[in-house]
Amino acid sequence: MNTVLVILALATLGTAAVAMSLRNLLHSVLLLTATWAGVAAFYLWAGAEFVAFAQLLVYVGAISMAVLFAVLLTRHSRDDVAAPPAARSRGVYAAAAGAAVAGVLLAAVSLAPLATAPARAPAVSVRQLGGELMGAHAASLLAVAVLLTVALVGAVVLAAGGPPEKPGDTP
Amino acid sequence: MSPLQLCLAFSSLLFAVGLTGALARSNSILVLLGLELMLTAGSVNFIAFWRFGPPASPATGVVFAIFAIAVAAAETAVGLALVIAVYRHQRNIRLPEANRLKG
Amino acid sequence: MPPSLETLWLVPALPLLAASLGALTPRGGRRFSAGVAIAAMAGALLLSCLALRAALLDPSAHLVHNFRWFDLGNGAVELGWLLDPLSALMCVMVSLVGLLIFIFSLGYMCEDENFTRFFCFMSLFAAAMLGVVIANSLLLLFISWELVGLASYLLIGFWFHKPAAAAAAKKAFITTRIGDLGLLLGLVWLYDSTGSLLLYDGGNGVLEAGVLGNLGTMALAGGLAVPTAISLLIFCGAAGKSGQFPLHVWLPDAMEGPTPVSALIHAATMVAAGVFLIARVFPLISYDQALAADPLHALTVVAAIGAVTALLGAAIATAQSDLKRVLAFSTISQLGYMMLALGVGSWVAAIFHLLTHAFFKALLFLAAGSVIHAAHHEQDIRRLGGLGRTMRTTYATFAVGMMALSGVPFLFSGFWSKEAVLHAASEWAVSQLPLYAGLVGVVLTAFYMTRLLCEVFWGPARSPEAAHARENTGVITVPLVILAIGSVGLGFLGTPAWPWLESALTGRPVAPRSLLEGGGLMALSIVLVAAGLGAGWALYGRKVRVSADAKDPFSAAAPRLFGFLGARMRLDELYAATLGRLNTLGAALADFMDRWVWGGAVGFLALLGEFTGSVNSEVDESGLNAGFNSASERIRGAGRAYSGAQSGDAQGYLRTVAVAFVVLALLVLLGGGR
Numbered sequence: 025m026n027t028v029l030v031i032l033a034l035a036t037l038g039t040a041a042v043a044m045s046l047r048n049l050l051h052s053v054l055l056l057t058a059t060w061a062g063v064a065a066f067y068l069w070a071g072a073e074f075v076a077f078a079q080l081l082v083y084v085g086a087i088s089m090a091v092l093f094a095v096l097l098t099r100h101s102r103d104d105v106a107a108p109p110a111a112r113s114r115g116v117y118a119a120a121a122g123a124a125v126a127g128v129l130l131a132a133v134s135l136a137p138l139a140t141a142p143a144r145a146p147a148v149s150v151r152q153l154g155g156e157l158m159g160a161h162a163a164s165l166l167a168v169a170v171l172l173t174v175a176l177v178g179a180v181v182l183a184a185g186g187p188p189e190k191p192g193d194t195p
Numbered sequence: 196m197s198p199l200q201l202c203l204a205f206s207s208l209l210f211a212v213g214l215t216g217a218l219a220r221s222n223s224i225l226v227l228l229g230l231e232l233m234l235t236a237g238s239v240n241f242i243a244f245w246r247f248g249p250p251a252s253p254a255t256g257v258v259f260a261i262f263a264i265a266v267a268a269a270e271t272a273v274g275l276a277l278v279i280a281v282y283r284h285q286r287n288i289r290l291p292e293a294n295r296l297k298g
Numbered sequence: 299m300p301p302s303l304e305t306l307w308l309v310p311a312l313p314l315l316a317a318s319l320g321a322l323t324p325r326g327g328r329r330f331s332a333g334v335a336i337a338a339m340a341g342a343l344l345l346s347c348l349a350l351r352a353a354l355l356d357p358s359a360h361l362v363h364n365f366r367w368f369d370l371g372n373g374a375v376e377l378g379w380l381l382d383p384l385s386a387l388m389c390v391m392v393s394l395v396g397l398l399i400f401i402f403s404l405g406y407m408c409e410d411e412n413f414t415r416f417f418c419f420m421s422l423f424a425a426a427m428l429g430v431v432i433a434n435s436l437l438l439l440f441i442s443w444e445l446v447g448l449a450s451y452l453l454i455g456f457w458f459h460k461p462a463a464a465a466a467a468k469k470a471f472i473t474t475r476i477g478d479l480g481l482l483l484g485l486v487w488l489y490d491s492t493g494s495l496l497l498y499d500g501g502n503g504v505l506e507a508g509v510l511g512n513l514g515t516m517a518l519a520g521g522l523a524v525p526t527a528i529s530l531l532i533f534c535g536a537a538g539k540s541g542q543f544p545l546h547v548w549l550p551d552a553m554e555g556p557t558p559v560s561a562l563i564h565a566a567t568m569v570a571a572g573v574f575l576i577a578r579v580f581p582l583i584s585y586d587q588a589l590a591a592d593p594l595h596a597l598t599v600v601a602a603i604g605a606v607t608a609l610l611g612a613a614i615a616t617a618q619s620d621l622k623r624v625l626a627f628s629t630i631s632q633l634g635y636m637m638l639a640l641g642v643g644s645w646v647a648a649i650f651h652l653l654t655h656a657f658f659k660a661l662l663f664l665a666a667g668s669v670i671h672a673a674h675h676e677q678d679i680r681r682l683g684g685l686g687r688t689m690r691t692t693y694a695t696f697a698v699g700m701m702a703l704s705g706v707p708f709l710f711s712g713f714w715s716k717e718a719v720l721h722a723a724s725e726w727a728v729s730q731l732p733l734y735a736g737l738v739g740v741v742l743t744a745f746y747m748t749r750l751l752c753e754v755f756w757g758p759a760r761s762p763e764a765a766h767a768r769e770n771t772g773v774i775t776v777p778l779v780i781l782a783i784g785s786v787g788l789g790f791l792g793t794p795a796w797p798w799l800e801s802a803l804t805g806r807p808v809a810p811r812s813l814l815e816g817g818g819l820m821a822l823s824i825v826l827v828a829a830g831l832g833a834g835w836a837l838y839g840r841k842v843r844v845s846a847d848a849k850d851p852f853s854a855a856a857p858r859l860f861g862f863l864g865a866r867m868r869l870d871e872l873y874a875a876t877l878g879r880l881n882t883l884g885a886a887l888a889d890f891m892d893r894w895v896w897g898g899a900v901g902f903l904a905l906l907g908e909f910t911g912s913v914n915s916e917v918d919e920s921g922l923n924a925g926f927n928s929a930s931e932r933i934r935g936a937g938r939a940y941s942g943a944q945s946g947d948a949q950g951y952l953r954t955v956a957v958a959f960v961v962l963a964l965l966v967l968l969g970g971g972r
Contacts, residue, residue, distance in 0.1 A: 214952075214956055217949070217952060218949055218952060218953050218956070221949075226948075226949065290947075290948055290949060291947055291949065293946075293948070294945060294946030294947050294948075295946060
């Protein structure tokens, strides 16, 4: 049982790490899609099928598409051409900060007195989940719905607004 | 190591990878994706505690994970819109150059 | 818990929902917003009727539903709603009159371009008032109370492009706010001494015997008991909202709003709120009656203010020439009667008069609105006239309202409720002065209402607008007819022979008395009404005014008195001359002090400083400068270091957060700090 988890985790982390370090943005995005699929597989393994499908639909289906579009729209960025001299030191700092955070978290996880695991996953049917969402968590569900609406409207305003394009300004 | 600790270690490492990416890369889309990885690590934690943690009500962890996914979707939408707005403004999407604290 | 109690919160919630829907409707959605508002009011009326039926099953019970809003230190703030015959009757009255006024507004406001906004505000107003009525917590009551104030501000200033309307809205808002400050102080004090603001809470509410007993044992410096002081503060709020002297000045000016607003404010809701508040907290406000050592009972103040207001409003109303202003001053006077009834201890009579007054005053205002609408917004009674022939329905209904307000015997509701008030006043042990004030007010009321009727509906039309006036459509006249029926029929709920209202409100069966109970007083007041009607007819009816410029007969008889009353006893000027001048004087004094006394002192100090400075500078230049220079250099360096952190580099910020997290986590992990 643990072997499956370890393999899944390694695959997911590996793709994530490679995606974060690749130069080619398109390749990064494609690899990240694999990472998210790996997380979905983890959810499946843990017994949360509904979350796994939501993860697949939202991340692998929708978010990756949106990101791909954004990448294609901003294709002409000079980013890929000239790497500024500060990039190296920033990379070092980032690696140090990431390693420190990872170390602290891992230490906390291994030191914490965590309860022993129950033998079986708690069974949650989709019907039950719907009942919870519409019942006990109805207010949060509404809040999330409002948040999504506002975020989407805001995104449209942000992306559609801005100064008019000048004709000779294309890089 | 117990399965719960393994899961938590997995999510911690995922979080750290996301953080490193968000800190190291200058491309704002990649920074955004790093943030997404951090958020995913959070919902992995929810599921891990739901599955292995001390028993709470049967569906709480799942509900929270679903909310986290919805919030992530909203965040991506706004983030990408910001990226496009920045691109329109300064003709590239390098984050370190987007440091003017006014229009 | 009966179902009507569980759904009672819907009564204010429905109009509130309609208000929010109306706020989201674009200007074009006239039909939608009006429909939603009217449907919400109809729903509220239906629920109120069900609630009334449930409340009458056991009239003595106070059914409550309380819930905790939030915790505050070691106390908790609780809200709740209350179902008893008083709140249910008020709900039915507010929603029924409100519904009729809404329907009337369909016709009256049909030409206004801000039609949707109007219905949004009206719904908000009705919702707030219904909230006041059902509140079981003084805090919830206060919240709704302030919402009523806000909505009235918005509605009085609805035609805000008219400077007079904008000024009137401000005046109403600020004047009532003065009273509300007292109310708020009273509530804070009450919460401080009892730890609760719930009215009924199974023995722990502020209106229940145990808490009141504790309150009564506290004494205040100066001999005043704590319940008396709190009651007087609460009465401040009620006086402001109900237009009691000396805070009545906003009410006539509030006539600048559209006429349905005047009807809603001056008949059913806002002004009734003060009377309702006193009736609601009557156990608290009358508690100090039992304390013999108390030098001043709160109810005595209430009765005195009520009597003064009743007389003053009626006197001023005799000399006004604006159709709506006459009605406004008559409202002030009638509210004085209600306060008088509360003050002499008969809150049932006050509520009875409130209910009947709500109907006939709404009727009078809507009939006035019908006249104004037909006469193209001409509301000067000298320029109207002759409308009795062209607007028959309006004329008939206005006459019903006028007779109800004047107290024409036996058939009309105003007679019975006024008799109840006068009867209560005659039984008051402390003084008979309120009774005399009430009796004089009866003559004046009959007089000015006759004058109003004769001037508006009799004789020739005295302006082209009045000549062209035609009867309005059914949307306007049907509510008038319904209100007229109510104005007649409602009186029979509370006659001495069938005291249904009293037994319903108090929860005790009340034995029927003779219809002619207190026959002497009744006969006297009938004579007085006849005298008032006769005087009015003799002055205004026998020889009707022929042109707009003709002199008023009353003015011809007593020009100085008429002018004094016409200028509203110069109370506004008095306020301007006293309070306003005091303010100006204070400002001038402060200015003088600033300019010459403090200014002189500061100037002297400055000269002194300059002198010492010039001496010091010699010393500084040579000796002290270096130290200050290095200190300021250090501060500048620190500033530069901090501003360096504000780089605008998002990743830099994130990095800082990560490092801070690691440091904190290490502190927790290594220090074992938990």
